Amino acid sequence: MPEALTALLMADEFSANPDTNQTAQASNVEAGAARKFSPRGVPVITGVNRVGLYALYMKEVRRFLKVQTQTIWAPAVTTVLFLIIFTVALGRGGREVLGVPFASFVAPGLIVMGMMQNAFANSSFSLLAGKIQGTIIDLLMPPLSAGEMMVGIVAAAVTRALAVGCTVALAMLLWPGVSLAIAHLWAVIWFGLMGSVLLALLGLGTSIWAEKFDHNAAISNFVIAPLSLLSGTFYVIDNLAPAFQAVSRANPFFYVISGFRYGFLGQSDIGTEAQVVMAAAGLAVLNAAIALAVYFVLRSGWKLKS
Numbered sequence: 001m002p003e004a005l006t007a008l009l010m011a012d013e014f015s016a017n018p019d020t021n022q023t024a025q026a027s028n029v030e031a032g033a034a035r036k037f038s039p040r041g042v043p044v045i046t047g048v049n050r051v052g053l054y055a056l057y058m059k060e061v062r063r064f065l066k067v068q069t070q071t072i073w074a075p076a077v078t079t080v081l082f083l084i085i086f087t088v089a090l091g092r093g094g095r096e097v098l099g100v101p102f103a104s105f106v107a108p109g110l111i112v113m114g115m116m117q118n119a120f121a122n123s124s125f126s127l128l129a130g131k132i133q134g135t136i137i138d139l140l141m142p143p144l145s146a147g148e149m150m151v152g153i154v155a156a157a158v159t160r161a162l163a164v165g166c167t168v169a170l171a172m173l174l175w176p177g178v179s180l181a182i183a184h185l186w187a188v189i190w191f192g193l194m195g196s197v198l199l200a201l202l203g204l205g206t207s208i209w210a211e212k213f214d215h216n217a218a219i220s221n222f223v224i225a226p227l228s229l230l231s232g233t234f235y236v237i238d239n240l241a242p243a244f245q246a247v248s249r250a251n252p253f254f255y256v257i258s259g260f261r262y263g264f265l266g267q268s269d270i271g272t273e274a275q276v277v278m279a280a281a282g283l284a285v286l287n288a289a290i291a292l293a294v295y296f297v298l299r300s301g302w303k304l305k306s
Contacts, residue, residue: 053148056139060156064122071118071160076167079114083107083172086234097236098267103177105265109233111168112192112260116199116253119161120224123203126153127304128210136304146299150204150291157200158193165192180264187263187276194283195256199224201290208297208304227253236269252286255279 064071087103097105130136139149172178182188202224210216231253237245248254255270262268262276270276298304 049143049145049148052142052144053152056142056144056149056152057155060122060126060153061159064156064160071122072163072167075114075118075164076171079110079168080171080175082110083175083178087175087177098265098269100179100265101177103175104179105261106234107172107178107180108261108264109257111165111172112195112257113228113233114168115161115165115192116195116256117220117224117228118164119157119196120199120203120206120220122160123153123157123200124206124210124216124220126156126204127207128213128216131304132212140301140304146295150295150298153204154197154200157203158196161196161200162192182264183266184263187259187280189263190280191256191259191263191283194280194287195253195260197287198252198256198283198290201287201294205290205294205297208294208302211303227251228257231257232269233257238269252283255283259283 083103083106086106095102127136127139130139144152169180173180206216206219210219230248231251232248237248237254240248258268258270259276259279262270268276270279
């Protein structure tokens with residue numbers, strides 16, 4: 001009874017003083033806000049924003065899947081046409097290169113070349129389209145760090161490259177005389193991945209630098225395409241003069257294409273197996289250096305926030 005009487009008296013006193021009631025309610029609201037929101041200046045999201053990163057990745061993937069006839073199937077048809085033309089033109093009479101029929105020799109190079117070119121095309125469009133259309137704010141405003149934005153865009157570009165590579169490989173298997181038997185699975189995976197990441201990073205850097213589609217097309221037509229076609233896709237560099245062999249060995253695309261071919265044929269014009277492993281490690285170092293440079297440029301906001 002005394003406890004009940006005391007509680008009743010306190011309730012009467014609390015209701016008799018509205019100021020006290022409002023003060024208590026305000027204190028409860030402030031306490032609730034303090035529990036829900038971090039102090040000003042303290043980040044709410046700590047670590048990796050996995051939800052935002054996944055959302056950006058899916059946005060980029062759905063963008064190229066929405067027009068998959070242009071982004072996946074058309075490159076596959078173009079690459080198969082390369083195979084048909086060069087096989088008919090150079091593969092007559094049972095010609096062999098590195099001990100295999102010419103069609104089997106050129107097929108791996110065409111697959112990884114298509115993968116690299118489409119990885120570049122995907123990432124080079126991401127930020128450039130936003131700058132031209134005025135929707136770049138949709139990428140800059142979300143709580144994504146520069147590293148998360150870079151990973152999301154590059155991962156989507158690699159996804160498109162893998163889709164194109166699988167489509168091209170399936171189409172080439174229908175062409176008579178092509179064998180895609182795998183000799184070293186690690187080389188197929190590693191060089192395919194490193195080549196796709198390399199071109200995705202270069203594409204992202206181009207997307208940051210370019211101010212119009214002509215700039216993007218200039219890099220694609222005058223840099224990416226020549227480096228791809230003149231990297232041993234259709235020939236072995238041993239057939240070249242020593243000066244041109246040195247130029248080819250300075251081209252990173254050569255190591256991607258020859259290393260990828262090594263995964264299928266078990267041999268390449270890079271050299272011995274130890275040299276192929278060194279080339280694989282060198283591509284990893286090159287990608288790390290380019291990724292670091294692109295990250296700092298993206299974080300600075302150069303040509304994005306101005």
